[in-house]
Amino acid sequence: xxxxxxxxxxxxxxxxxxxxxxxxxxxxxxxxxxxxxxxxxxxxxxxxxxxxxxxxxxxxxxxxxxxxxxxxxxxxxxxxxxxxxxxxxxxxxxxxxxxxxxxxxxxxxxxxxxxxxxxxxxxxxxxxxxxxxxxxxxxxxxxxxxxxxxxxxxxxxxxxxxxxxxxxxxxxxxxxxxxxxxxxxxxxxxxxxxxxxxxxxxxxxxxxxxxxxxxxxxxxxxxxxxxxxxxxxxxxxxxxxxxxxxxxxxxxxxxxxxxxxxxxxxxxxxxxxxxxxxxxxxxxxxxxxxxxxxxxxxxxxxxxxxxxxxxxxxxxxxxxxxxxxxxxxxxxxxxxxxxxxxxxxxxxxxxx
Amino acid sequence: xxxxxxxxxxxxxxxxxxxxxxxxxxxxxxxxxxxxxxxxxxxxxxxxxxxxxxxxxxxxxxxxxxxxxxxxxxxxxxxxxxxxxxxxxxxxxxxxxxxxxxxxxxxxxxxxxxxxxxxxxxxxxxxxxxxxxxxxxxxxxxxxxxxxxxxxxxxxxxxxxxxxxxxxxxxxxxxxxxxxxxxxxxxxxxxxxxxxxxxxxxxxxxxxxxxxxxxxxxxxxxxxxxxxxxxxxxxxxxxxxxxxxxxxxxxxxxxxxxxxxxxxxxxxxxxxxxxxxxxxxxxxxxxxxxxxxxxxxxxxxxxxxxxxxxxxxxxxxxxxxxxxx
Numbered sequence: 001x002x003x004x005x006x007x008x009x010x011x012x013x014x015x016x017x018x019x020x021x022x023x024x025x026x027x028x029x030x031x032x033x034x035x036x037x038x039x040x041x042x043x044x045x046x047x048x049x050x051x052x053x054x055x056x057x058x059x060x061x062x063x064x065x066x067x068x069x070x071x072x073x074x075x076x077x078x079x080x081x082x083x084x085x086x087x088x089x090x091x092x093x094x095x096x097x098x099x100x101x102x103x104x105x106x107x108x109x110x111x112x113x114x115x116x117x118x119x120x121x122x123x124x125x126x127x128x129x130x131x132x133x134x135x136x137x138x139x140x141x142x143x144x145x146x147x148x149x150x151x152x153x154x155x156x157x158x159x160x161x162x163x164x165x166x167x168x169x170x171x172x173x174x175x176x177x178x179x180x181x182x183x184x185x186x187x188x189x190x191x192x193x194x195x196x197x198x199x200x201x202x203x204x205x206x207x208x209x210x211x212x213x214x215x216x217x218x219x220x221x222x223x224x225x226x227x228x229x230x231x232x233x234x235x236x237x238x239x240x241x242x243x244x245x246x247x248x249x250x251x252x253x254x255x256x257x258x259x260x261x262x263x264x265x266x267x268x269x270x271x272x273x274x275x276x277x278x279x280x281x282x283x284x285x286x287x288x289x290x291x292x293x294x295x296x297x298x299x300x301x302x303x304x305x306x307x308x309x310x311x312x313x314x315x316x317x318x319x320x321x322x323x324x325x326x327x328x329x330x331x332x333x334x335x336x337x338x339x340x341x342x343x344x345x346x347x348x349x350x351x352x
Numbered sequence: 353x354x355x356x357x358x359x360x361x362x363x364x365x366x367x368x369x370x371x372x373x374x375x376x377x378x379x380x381x382x383x384x385x386x387x388x389x390x391x392x393x394x395x396x397x398x399x400x401x402x403x404x405x406x407x408x409x410x411x412x413x414x415x416x417x418x419x420x421x422x423x424x425x426x427x428x429x430x431x432x433x434x435x436x437x438x439x440x441x442x443x444x445x446x447x448x449x450x451x452x453x454x455x456x457x458x459x460x461x462x463x464x465x466x467x468x469x470x471x472x473x474x475x476x477x478x479x480x481x482x483x484x485x486x487x488x489x490x491x492x493x494x495x496x497x498x499x500x501x502x503x504x505x506x507x508x509x510x511x512x513x514x515x516x517x518x519x520x521x522x523x524x525x526x527x528x529x530x531x532x533x534x535x536x537x538x539x540x541x542x543x544x545x546x547x548x549x550x551x552x553x554x555x556x557x558x559x560x561x562x563x564x565x566x567x568x569x570x571x572x573x574x575x576x577x578x579x580x581x582x583x584x585x586x587x588x589x590x591x592x593x594x595x596x597x598x599x600x601x602x603x604x605x606x607x608x609x610x611x612x613x614x615x616x617x618x619x620x621x622x623x624x625x626x627x628x629x630x631x632x633x634x635x636x637x638x639x640x641x642x643x644x645x646x647x648x649x650x651x652x653x654x655x656x657x658x659x660x661x662x663x664x665x666x667x668x669x670x671x672x673x674x675x676x677x
Binding site for chain 1: 422425496497501523526528610632
């Protein structure tokens with residue numbers, strides 16, 4: 001039964017994307033599958049790319065785990081994942097990965113009379129809430145961080161993802177860094193054994209549940225928080241500063257990383273140094289084969305991302321994603337020329 | 353009658369008989385193949401479920417059925433929480449839906465004024481045709497907030513401190529949770545039970561009912577002593593169809609149950625069911641043990657459904673024997 005549901009869902013998503021891109025099935029369509037987090041920006045890029053070049057993108061946003069499975073099964077040209085694969089795992093599968101855009105994960109709350117950014121939490125307190133140790137909004141730990149806010153005595157309703165998700169991976173990675181308790185009891189993964197709370201499917205499910213459950217706290221990708229006008233909170237970052245989730249704060253988090261040292265771009269942007277850094281940020285990744293069976297198709301896919309790096313920054317900013325810094329893009333394109341090769345040993349994306 | 357005359361007649365007859373026998377044989381073969389096909393498919397489902405769940409079952413053994421842990425990080429999986437959620441939500445749904453459904457059917461066949469019968473009957477059937485996702489969305493956006501704001505706080509306050517009930521209805525009022533899922537399920541299976549029961553009630557011969565009325569039975573006596581005994585097989589069939597839907601329902605439950613792998617004493621607490629867990633986690637299940645555990649959950653649901661149907665059959669048999677004896 002679930003197989004049929006899944007197939008139907010994927011077909012529907014693929015159909016929706018094909019329609020939104022205004023295309024009929026096209027021989028040169030690039031096929032990819034994976035993370036839901038970057039789906040809005042990939043769809044927008046695909047739309048603009050199609051208008052410019054006539055080549056469409058068929059992207060199924062089935063989730064990071066699904067993306068990894070599909071690329072390993074070679075049913076798509078590229079897989080997309082919010083969780084970077086470890087260098088060993090990439091080597092084993094003959095894959096290489098590169099980031100496309102960055103974004104942030106934002107805790108959101110639903111409290112009567114509380115405006116966005118009015119409440120501040122720090123990492124350990126946030127971890128305790130999600131561990132079920134702090135159960136009421138007027139807890140001393142929350143009061144201490146918000147001396148000027150009149151906090152209600154409502155019970156805290158924790159909302160988390162019920163499906164496996166890269167958003168959960170980034171979020172739990174942050175909690176594990178700031179709370180030894182979290183690291184020991186729960187850990188980091190795309191899906192977890194949650195000690196408390198209710199599960200909802202997808203960013204939109206969490207957003208919907210938070211929006212209509214009084215006293216709730218959840219975490220969503222920044223774009224969803226923005227679109228649904230949810231009440232985000234301020235977080236105390238590694239330098240002890242309370243920051244609001246903004247594009248600048250996400251960029252600041254990426255700014256401090258030395259990407260040349262990161263093998264296969266394996267970097268998770270949580271709890272990064274910098275007074276202005278938002279502590280829960282992450283890049284989303286694309287997986288392709290180093291020696292693809294269909295070099296032409298992979299070349300087309302890389303051409304699309306090359307185009308997106310050059311022309312897609314404004315579109316990404318519009319949707320509350322953070323474009324990659326230029327020097328990182330240079331590194332990525334250098335890694336393509338070195339790693340992604342056709343049968344003839346030449347790079348699949350011809351240098352211009 | 354001469355032999356010479358009879359022969360060509362006989363030949364034509366036996367030709368016709370052979371033709372009929374061939375057609376009959378062909379037809380018998382076809383129907384038998386269709387019946388066997390069902391068995392083959394059923395067997396195929398069982399085999400692939402067992403094969404797929406083998407890794408999980410051999411890793412965790414029978415403990416799989418008795419463990420509450422469901423931890424994708426350490427890859428320790430147990431099915432107890434989803435099994436509990438499936439059985440409890442389905443049981444509550446049936447407790448609500450069966451009396452209501454039979455009540456609706458009795459009203460429609462025995463007590464309802466004629467002009468109202470068709471509109472109410474059609475409305476009940478329309479309810480059965482609503483896709484489950486609609487119930488899910490309605491449950492999440494309309495029903496759950498209503499429960500959270502108006503019903504749950506009152507129940508929590510009223511039962512606080514009462515032993516048993518206090519734990520059963522302990523807060524906080526999330527709106528979504530086990531009870532909300534059970535109520536949505538009750539609404540979903542109600543039209544099945546009501547419309548099937550109504551149809552079988554209509555098969556009761558008027559003469560039987562009139563005779564009963566004729567000897568001075570009250571309406572209640574006619575329904576409980578004549579209509580229900582006459583139609584019990586059909587009624588149980590309708591109830592089982594409803595129960596089957598309640599056990600296997602996926603989307604509507606996923607929306608409102610809270611998807612938490614925990615067994616809580618409170619009905620207001622979030623829980624999960626087998627089908628909701630599979631639907632939620634299958635796409636992102638990375639790792640063989642995880643995937644295998646989800647398939648094992650499917651196998652468990654299959655077995656539960658099988659046991660329920662077998663129990664219903666044996667109950668019917670016993671009823672029949674008692675009525676016959």
